[in-house]
Amino acid sequence: MPRAPKAGTRSDSWDLHLYVAGKTPKARAALGNLKLICEEKLKGKYNINVIDLLKNPQIARDDQILAVPTLVRKSPLPVRNVIGDLSNTERVLIGLGIIERNALKLR
Amino acid sequence: MKKKEPGSHRHVLPKSPTSIEGLDEITGGGLPKGRPTLVCGGAGCGKTLFAMEFLVRGANQYNEPGVFISFEETEEELTANVASLGFDLGDLVKRKKIWLEHIRVEPTEIEQSGEYDLEGLFIRIHLAIETIGAKRVVLDTIESLFSELPNPHIVRAELQRLFQWLKRKGVTTIITAERGDGTLTRQGLEEYVSDCVILLDHRVSDQSSIRRLRIVKYRGSTHGTNEYPFLIDEDGFSVLPVTSLGLNYFSSHKRVSSGIPRLDTMLSGKGYYRGSTVLVSGTAGTGKTSIASQFVEVACRRGERVLYFTFEESPTQLMRNMRSIGINLDPWVKKGLLQFHATRPTLYGLESHLTTSIKLINRFDPHIVVLDPINSFVMGENQTEVRTMLLRLVDFLKMKRATAFFTSLTSAADDMENTDVYISSLIDTWLLLRDIEIGGERNRGLYVLKSRGMAHSNQIREFKLTNRGIELLDVYVGADGVLTGSARLSQETKDEAEKLLRQQEIGRKQFGLERKREAMEAQVVVLRSEFEAEQSEALKVIGIEKARNERFTQDKVKMAASRKGDVHIRTTGTKKRQTNAERNSR
Numbered sequence: 048m049p050r051a052p053k054a055g056t057r058s059d060s061w062d063l064h065l066y067v068a069g070k071t072p073k074a075r076a077a078l079g080n081l082k083l084i085c086e087e088k089l090k091g092k093y094n095i096n097v098i099d100l101l102k103n104p105q106i107a108r109d110d111q112i113l114a115v116p117t118l119v120r121k122s123p124l125p126v127r128n129v130i131g132d133l134s135n136t137e138r139v140l141i142g143l144g145i146i147e148r149n150a151l152k153l154r
Numbered sequence: 155m156k157k158k159e160p161g162s163h164r165h166v167l168p169k170s171p172t173s174i175e176g177l178d179e180i181t182g183g184g185l186p187k188g189r190p191t192l193v194c195g196g197a198g199c200g201k202t203l204f205a206m207e208f209l210v211r212g213a214n215q216y217n218e219p220g221v222f223i224s225f226e227e228t229e230e231e232l233t234a235n236v237a238s239l240g241f242d243l244g245d246l247v248k249r250k251k252i253w254l255e256h257i258r259v260e261p262t263e264i265e266q267s268g269e270y271d272l273e274g275l276f277i278r279i280h281l282a283i284e285t286i287g288a289k290r291v292v293l294d295t296i297e298s299l300f301s302e303l304p305n306p307h308i309v310r311a312e313l314q315r316l317f318q319w320l321k322r323k324g325v326t327t328i329i330t331a332e333r334g335d336g337t338l339t340r341q342g343l344e345e346y347v348s349d350c351v352i353l354l355d356h357r358v359s360d361q362s363s364i365r366r367l368r369i370v371k372y373r374g375s376t377h378g379t380n381e382y383p384f385l386i387d388e389d390g391f392s393v394l395p396v397t398s399l400g401l402n403y404f405s406s407h408k409r410v411s412s413g414i415p416r417l418d419t420m421l422s423g424k425g426y427y428r429g430s431t432v433l434v435s436g437t438a439g440t441g442k443t444s445i446a447s448q449f450v451e452v453a454c455r456r457g458e459r460v461l462y463f464t465f466e467e468s469p470t471q472l473m474r475n476m477r478s479i480g481i482n483l484d485p486w487v488k489k490g491l492l493q494f495h496a497t498r499p500t501l502y503g504l505e506s507h508l509t510t511s512i513k514l515i516n517r518f519d520p521h522i523v524v525l526d527p528i529n530s531f532v533m534g535e536n537q538t539e540v541r542t543m544l545l546r547l548v549d550f551l552k553m554k555r556a557t558a559f560f561t562s563l564t565s566a567a568d569d570m571e572n573t574d575v576y577i578s579s580l581i582d583t584w585l586l587l588r589d590i591e592i593g594g595e596r597n598r599g600l601y602v603l604k605s606r607g608m609a610h611s612n613q614i615r616e617f618k619l620t621n622r623g624i625e626l627l628d629v630y631v632g633a634d635g636v637l638t639g640s641a642r643l644s645q646e647t648k649d650e651a652e653k654l655l656r657q658q659e660i661g662r663k664q665f666g667l668e669r670k671r672e673a674m675e676a677q678v679v680v681l682r683s684e685f686e687a688e689q690s691e692a693l694k695v696i697g698i699e700k701a702r703n704e705r706f707t708q709d710k711v712k713m714a715a716s717r718k719g720d721v722h723i724r725t726t727g728t729k730k731r732q733t734n735a736e737r738n739s740r
Contacts, residue, residue, distance in 0.1 A: 113278070
């Protein structure tokens, strides 16, 4: 669901949600990988919100989450999803729209 | 695929009744309780409705709340779709008997990076089950996850894990899946759901659609292995386990009148057997419907219920036509004893017809069921299917102890006894109506081709539709065959004339005889008077002679006395002669 950017956030700020189900190895790996990527590519303009579906199962329904871990780019719009433990950095960058899909092919 | 070992019936597998008409009969009580069942089939074969009915009936009838996880349709779409089956999903959802959840995945927005699992799905299903305390779960159609999520290996492994997980939770689950090319499901889900697999099929043959259901496997339970026709209508799903019926139905000794007294006489005096199957076949316009209607009319008069399926005429037209021959069916319709169902045979497939018929029969519980005419089902080369359908219907009616009355239109060009031969073995009493063409006119003849279990007449009767109903008349059988209509009438007139002629002849003979007798008697009188005249004459002569003789004797005696001779002997002789003469005169 596309949501309006929160008041006070700049239009170029990245609001990222990471949905996990408990503190599984995959969840930990995903968060670690995400932090590394953000530090490198989005330093100073990102915000990671980790949502544990085991604690808030209702969110899985509300946000239509099936796979975990799922990374959702809530802003900037449009919403983009990446699933998995984010171990493949290039895929994450494509998924988040930081690099173009074609860029990968050219390399 | 029966895995039943001897003695295994001791621990019967617990089952979750579906309450879907007929299905519990085939499965021996329902789906495996607490285990997943795979329902597969092509697009539009009714998987979703099947699953939904399982939930709704569970919620309504067994107080088992159910969760419906839809991967294709939204909650609103689902509610609207099943409303046509009479299920008020909105109300059930409000009362927390049913939980609807649409799981939506947009594959274009999903990028995969590394390993993932479907724990989110598990959490959602778990949450849904917990929210309403569900005992039944439907996943419709979970296979779509394969196209929506990257990496099918992960999806496959996760689904396998999901099914195991649902089994551990003890919820009875239906998983629907699209039929694959040569496989039961596109993604081979049948490998993971091995407890029970049901295949739904929707095929079109001769432009009519046929829905069928088959239990492909049912681990730990016996089940019917046939393909069973099923129907989806305003009452939901219904499966027909009719093929499972045997021949051990009850046979009645009771008889029912055909409504035509002389036809009853032909059927050893009492009419059809109750619960038997009667077929009237004949060419167009021979009065098949009239015979049926007459039968119906007297049955209603007895207070019996009749279900009349008409495939070629509308009920109003049929009733109007019957009124013209003095059979009034309207009052029985008004009284609710007679129900008409008019459909064009082409409108649905055979199976639908059968299923509809059986549902109506179950609902109305009639004493008599009329199908008029059955050959409307025959289109192209489907006689075998028609026969199978009728066989199932006949078996069903026998079980219900209802009398079946079929009519069949035969083509005049064919040998009539052969045209309906494909159903002959189903029929107990077979009446044949045929046109008899003599002397430039067409009349109807009726005879009993066969009638099981009774000494029926072998005679052909002329069959007449009058404005007072149906009449059966004797026919003349002469050198030229059967005489009917005018030919019969002229024969009757001819006979009448001959009879009159004979009577006149007899009269004449009698008159002559009388005259002869009179003549004879007159002659007798004449002879007698002649005789009497002669007699008196003779007597006179005799008297004279006698007197003369007397005198002569006396003279002789006097003479003898004077001569003293032997008088004695001579006197005696004279005396004898005299007596004889006297006797003659009398």
